[in-house]
Amino acid sequence: MTSRTPLNTAIRPVLFGASLLLSASAIAAPEGLYSANELLDADVYAKSDSTEAIGEVEDVLLDNDMRVHSLVIDAGDLLDLGDKQYVVDAEHFTVETRNGDSLENIEYSVHLDLDAQALGEQPEYTDTWWNQAKDNLQQAWSDTKEGAASAWETTRSATSDALDKAGDALKSAGEKTQQAADDATQ
Missing domain, CATH: 2.30.30.240 (PRC-barrel domain)
Incomplete structure (x- = not known):
């Protein structure tokens, strides 16, 4: 086979x-x-x-x-x-x-x-190829790790900002709802 x-x-x-x-x-x-x-x-x-x-x-x-x-x-x-x-x-x-x-x-x-x-x-x-390839691959590995860490930080920051904005919007909506309820009872 x-x-x-x-x-x-x-x-x-x-x-x-x-x-x-x-x-x-x-x-x-x-x-x-x-x-x-x-x-x-x-x-x-x-x-x-x-x-x-x-x-x-x-x-x-x-x-x-x-x-x-x-x-x-x-x-x-x-x-x-x-x-x-x-x-x-x-x-x-x-x-x-x-x-x-x-x-x-x-x-x-x-x-x-x-x-x-x-x-x-x-x-x-050759030794020259080996050293260049090793350095290039190590740099690519390092860049990948740094890029992943940076992407995580960006995602975390954006998610945190989005949650803060959503929280602020909910708080504002709640305050407006409470104000409307208070106005309706007066």
């Missing part, structure tokens, strides 16, 4: 979300459990040729939420890309499973929605 899945679902270091491939072109139910260890060294295929591997998985990169951020693809000397490693974001690949019922024989292959030339245009996995 063969399955394909985008790896942008939440995982723990040894788990990957997946979809079961029913035919060559139909994606179905999630498979549920994947091994990161077995994904390492999986063959990688370009969009244009699903028969000849253009590299292999060197590393799986996770974000702060333990979701797959990207894969590091080792292109070796294939396709004149040089002996380089490229970072491919999660939205650009799927994983196919073979022998998924046997821990001893499980195999994965990674299928890119990129051709070989587009793979060569992906960022290289």
Whole structure:
């Protein structure tokens, strides 16, 4: 049985979300459990040729939420890309499973929605890329936390103001009703 899945679902270091491939072109139910260890060294295929591997998985990169951020693809000397490693974001690949019922024989292959030339245009996995990506993701995480806190404060303040105005309106209506009642009894 063969399955394909985008790896942008939440995982723990040894788990990957997946979809079961029913035919060559139909994606179905999630498979549920994947091994990161077995994904390492999986063959990688370009969009244009699903028969000849253009590299292999060197590393799986996770974000702060333990979701797959990207894969590091080792292109070796294939396709004149040089002996380089490229970072491919999660939205650009799927994983196919073979022998998924046997821990001893499980195999994965990674299928890119990129051709070989587009793979060569992906960022290289270097210390510079690592440090920039780490800093950018940390800043995005920080901005998200600050944005959420700010949104909460704005919502809380607006709700408080609305409740104060509603309370004032009710108090005024009550006073007018009392005045009308007092006038009617005189």
